[in-house]
Amino acid sequence: MTTSPTRTPTTPTSAASRPERTPTVVADGVHITYTVNGARTGRGGATAALNRIFTRRATPGARKVHAVKGVSFAAYRGEAIGLIGSNGSGKSTLLKAVAGLLPVDQGRIYTRGQPSLLGVNAALMNDLTGERNVILGGLAMGMTRAEVDARYDDIVDFSGINEKGDFISLPMRTYSSGMGARLRFSIAAAKSHDVLLIDEALSTGDARFRRRSQERINELRAEAGTVFLVSHSNSTITQTCDRALWLEAGTLRMDGPAKEVVAAYEAFTKKG
Template sequence: MSDSQVIPAPEDTRTTDERVPTVVVDNVHITYTVHGARGGKGSATAALSRIASRKKSPGVRVVHAVKGVSFAAYKGEAIGLIGSNGSGKSTLLKAIAGLLPATEGRVFTQGQPSLLGVNAALMGDLTGERNVILGGLAMGMTREQIQERYEQIVDFSGINEKGDFISLPMRTYSSGMGARLRFSIAAAKSHDVLLIDEALSTGDAKFQRRSQERINELRQEAGTVFLVSHSNGAITQTCDRAIWLEAGRMLMDGPAAEVVAAYEKYNNTK
């Protein structure tokens, strides 16, 4: 398959007025610098010498993570991002969330996108209860809204099913428990754009079903959901559209089942 091949998403039967764009990615390129200079004796002195002489470290390299990606997302869509490790999926999500600047091109969004990842910042030394409050405030909820939805958040996460874990510090949680609580906090309110980066992959089947149902509700509330997952099943069950990235380039954009099938065929023939 050619790197430049793009299969358009199916034509939507709604009128132009009804198809309201929430995210527009216009010819976006993202590059960043990786520092990997060797250590050893004299390395600090050598570094100072390079600064003084304006020479680059021999261990510095520039990574072109996203290469000329363009698409538009609309209200009510759930879009899966698939591709091999290092294909640029998480980098693109960070750009949409406003956490990474585009080196070239532009990203337009409606409202403030919310990025939810496995490593989303909650405080390990605080209890789950305190993190629900802080996370809700960070999501833009008032204290009254958090109080109203507190039991719903805890019940949805399922972390109290085998004990009173919500009263324990987050650092005592497994990665799956932490991921479930993060998603539950984020899903407690509606979002114009919700970006989910592998945060559902650590949950059990019961939690994944609840998550998929909640994502469908968020879409019905006129939101747009982006989902990065290495589970092709999660993409086809949760998303109606998928974008396939490989080596930073978009290879395909279309119905989730068709894109996932092409991606699996590509991997099976490598």
């Protein structure tokens, strides 16, 4: 009697044997509205605004904007997620809400750790030198002074703002928008983050800086972080992110692999 060879079962891997995915951000049916003020009437804008606060009068011409409408998703540790969509689709609004800078009207946002929002207009002090902004920016992110001092040279070198002169010793107001954005990213990227939110900061700067930025984002992901990236550059999204969320008119149109979502979005914009 012959014995048939033993075959290894081909059943799918059980859930218990799959690597655990740790959620870092969960949005559950999120709605966000904000008020857009109309044209100012009367004299003394600031005085008039204070008067309206104390007299509880509405701003003339004010209207409500429903910027985010019932958005739900879960982000996991180690992911880089791109946010794409037309102007006014709710991308930046959603990032600000994840960062805790905007209230949610309905639904909930749950985060692991403290999300850090980096935008082109991130607050650095224009009257201070780049050097002082590096120190203060690092302290504001929770680094000790010793940690800032240890990473100072790397931050300046990464930004590249000293390649054509000693700009780090000049006030920030003398910087171009690209120089300022590069310095902001360099400060933020000097520290590991549970969740790093980047709003258009990689759209400025040359190809070399964008390449370094993408490499740093990959390092942050490897350090168990999650990165969200808003960009109008579809190539930046596909090169930097493995997943994308497509927002349109405040609603989540698609959530999936970055290349597939970008392709669907580009097909949509061509039809429009």
